[in-house]
Amino acid sequence: MAETKKTKATKAASTTGGVDTASNRAPKSQKAHVVNVGDEGGIGGKVSVTIDGKEIKVPLGTTILKAAEQMGIKIPTLCAHQDLCAAGLCRVCVVEVEGQYRLQASCAYPVTSPIKVHTHTRKVRKARRHIIDLMLRNHYGECYACVRNNNCELQTLAKEYGVDFFRFGRPAEPMFDIDSSSHSVIRDMNKCVLCRRCVRTCIDLQEVGVLEAINKGEDTEIGTFADKPLADVVCINCGQCINRCPTGALRANDPTDDVWNAIDDPTKHVVIQTAPAPRAAIGECFGLPAGNPLTFEMNTALRQCGFDKVFDTNFTADLTIIEEGTELIQRLYTALVAKKPVALPQFTSCSPGWVKYLEHFYPEYVPNLSSAKSPQQMFGAVIKTYYAQKAGIDPKDIVTVALMPCSAKKYECNRPEMTDSGFKDVDYGLTTRELAKMIKEAGIDLPACDKSDFDDPFGTATGSGVIFGATGGVMEAALRTVIELVCGIKVEDIFEHADIIPVRGMEGVKYAEIKIPKVGPVPPILSGLIKDWKWLDGVTVKVAVAHGTANAKKVMENIKAGGQLAGCHFIEFMGCPGGCIGGGGQPIPTSPAIREARARAIYAEDSAYPVRKSHENPAVLELYTNFFTEGPCSHKSHKLLHTHYTKRGKYIA
């Protein structure tokens, strides 16, 4: 019987928790007071607060805003975000506290003694209106030509507060050049209202540190290091800033025009692969609550839009598991049997945000990255080789589009090395938001669409591919396969319903140990790899999972310091909080609750699949039988399915 052990690897706090658990990067000016209550059960742990005449008891130190939320009283906010520390700087959420002449920012005001609060007195309403008017004064609003039209927090506020003229004027023309240097994120500072959510996201939530407030006074703006274009700085393209921008100041680099052009071009065979996370979230763009997957409705909609084939990225997710798992076994063999130096732990490489993070911040650990490409890029290479051959289409006429929850995937498909098929492996990366727009443009009501399946020859997917979308998913998929292949036993014998719970959940860093009880008969797909498998008998596989680069940093620092995680064999890293479901291409808004709902949808989909293990995917097995005949990690697979990385470092010329 295998044992699993789950311990807290580090004091890593969940990044999904928001305020209280945020790391300590943001200056204290950008934070609310955290009251240390000590013994929560003790006397005096709660304090009474009266808001608009209603009284409630809240734990000492609760902000007025949170107390109001609990009571169902709405206070407008702008710079506040559930994932970020409370900066208290936009001042939209000001309220009147009895006995105080000045108004207080409810998002940053901790209740430490009984107070009476009024949320909409004349003083308050007037101040809020003025503040909104001031924001509009510097906001180059071109609402109908803005990607965030009807999903803009500034627009909503203006509407709620009855803004019917520009009291203090408005910019007549743009003041800043738009920075569209990046494949992933476009910055249009003409629309920025300086709420600094992006700064707190970048520096605090993600620990990347690309964006900061520059200059002071009326010249304050959000900028990059030395005002360089985004493409030239250490941006990892995660797009978390986009997800949290209240306006259209940050947006993804949108290729939908090019995709439509390809669709409309009769000489082009346009193929789309769709990843699991967008399917779990796209409903939100159509008014559905989070957690309603529309996978099969979307297949129908995509065909109606004019895509020639609709494939499931899960197919190459399964392929990734085989390749990456094989690579891991090879590394372990080199280390344990051949006793040669090899980079361990092996890091997953499917999150392009994480990959670029590592390239910049820990270049010395590039050898630890699995050389296996991400599922998106594997698919691109397979479509333009295997599929082109099989379907009898000249690869130059194939246009591959990838629907991803991710802005970094746009960068990934444009990496110069991603042309192993002889062509650009993936032509365009679309985000969930962009596809929703295309579907709407085509007049299709997605939730009402009939369900239909994916196209052959990659149609069949497994549950393992699906859970790639949530943090811990890649690890779970890999473990399901490794355990079965190596041990020759059913994973269900160890984990009920093959749900490997220890690697699931929103904890920032997860750690698990799994003992390999015995080595069973190794299936043919792996048998060519190594002759003798006995050495794995009794080995305890140590794994860890981290999501969000702030947590990745904690793991890397632990490894650098020779901590517990340095002893891991395999670590899953995802660039975004929550994994792909919280990706920078996902519907806006995002919050811990929304991400959890999306994750639930992913796991529900997984358990509904008849086949839930990558190595049982018949289409994958067929690919190895007919195309990658020498098996995983062979010469041909290395050419098409593996890649190399760049040690970029932090310094910018």
Added chain:
Amino acid sequence: MIKSYHEPLTFDQIKAGEGLKAALKMTRSEVIKAISDSGMRGRGGAGFPTGVKWNLCAAAAAPEKFVVCNADEGEPGTFKDRVLLAEYSDKVFEGMTIAGYAIGAKEGIIYLRAEYMYLRAELEAALAKRREDKLLGDKIKGAKEFSFDIRIQMGSGAYVCGEETALIESLEGHRGEPRNRPPFPVDTGFKGCPTSVNNVETFAWATCILAKGPKWFKELGTEKSAGLKLFSVSGDCDQPGIYEFPMGITVADLLVAVGGEGAKAVQIGGASGHCVPYWEFDRKICFEDVATGGSIIVFDFDRDMLEVAMNFMEFFCEESCGQCTPCRDGNSAILEGLEMLEEGVCSQSYLKELCELGETMQLASKCGLGQSSPNAFLSIVKNFKDELLGRGE
């Protein structure tokens, strides 16, 4: 040179080390009580009772505490701290040492504005001398177990760092952006430790209070604004400079002393203060009436109050930290309005709108800078509206 209404100047009446010696004979709480009894309120302008501040800081349980001397004197028209540091730095250092003793701090930091770099060498020499004389450093002379030292950290040119939480941010190596309050520095200040941030002048008076006793201070000034105050006088007067007066002096009396009797208006409290017109010169300069950190700027009848207001607003547009909306954008909206007045394209209803915006800034800004930045504009509009209107080609 400080001019006073009496001779010799208070600071010259006290011998070096006298205040500290008196303090070290008392218990910590007796020192705080003396400061509280003196009724002294912070000399930087905000007027928070110093005794209360020290008491809160002393009461906070923490292994480490700090005394910070706010020498980021940036308020337009204020230069008393420069003169104090140049001529009476010992009084300031001694006040800091007394504060360190009272609250239980071992380290004092002088946050000296970059513009006063030329004072640094002499201040360092004075600190070295005090160390030599065992008035600073390990086991201070006359105390049982009290060690205290002072270091100087230079500012880098930002008015907002005079705001105490911005000052602490700056000390910690960040942009000088004010923090959310609460927590207050007395609870969570420099490096998260309880920190008492006081003005240069506050420390100097603390030394005098300990030397001469709280009763002496309390009996001077008014009921709610006890003691003496240094005033920095500039503008249209015959004898600009630093003056020592009891709090509560009327504007008219002060003008007589400085040779500015024919003034049209006096700006009290610098750019963030209030503009008092000549028909209100019987007003008292104290916390009950019109408060100041010491800045007195005299305007004669030839001065164009619109230009004055514009100069102040330009100052704030530049010196706002740029963090919160009302201050960052409000100041530039007001400045724009003043430019419109100058061009003769500002309607009276828009001027009224801007005044209401000014009130919003007072109410909703994050820190004292934004809250007080429209004061000058509002009081100039209130008192000199006719002068502002009706312009143009």
Added chain:
Amino acid sequence: MLVSEQDVLKQDIAAWVKHYGKDRCYLIPILQEIHRKYHQCSEFAMQVVADELDIHPVEVYSVVSFYSFLSHDTHGKYVVRLCRTISCDMAGKDQIANQLVSDLGVDFGETTPDGKFTLEWTNCLGACDQGPAMLVNETLYVGLTPEKVHEILETCRRTFGVYALQNKEGHA
């Protein structure tokens, strides 16, 4: 910047970090040292400091851009800062400003082509009773008249010559 110059800068920064401490609290003093010697906080310098203090370069840039006595652009050997706040304004700073522009041949915010002078506005210097006032590097000049401006600049030019010479000898 030449590689060897970068090495010198790196060594300097390492020495300052060692002197003050590897702590973000000393970021500003370290930047001031850099500025004093190199008359700017260059991109390279900011990145080295960030690396040494384990913070992000953009945080350093953000701080540099916030404070008016720190600059990312190269400053002249002499930075002339004329006070434009109310009391100096009333004392006639405009005339001084015009004369500075005439004598230096550059506008406010600019550096002379020979790299000797940078002309800047500044807010209140705390010399309101003796305006107009200006700061040349760390020296305060008060009671300015247009004529005095010329003398001050000439003194700087002469000192600069001597200073440059001394520097040369020091290196030789």
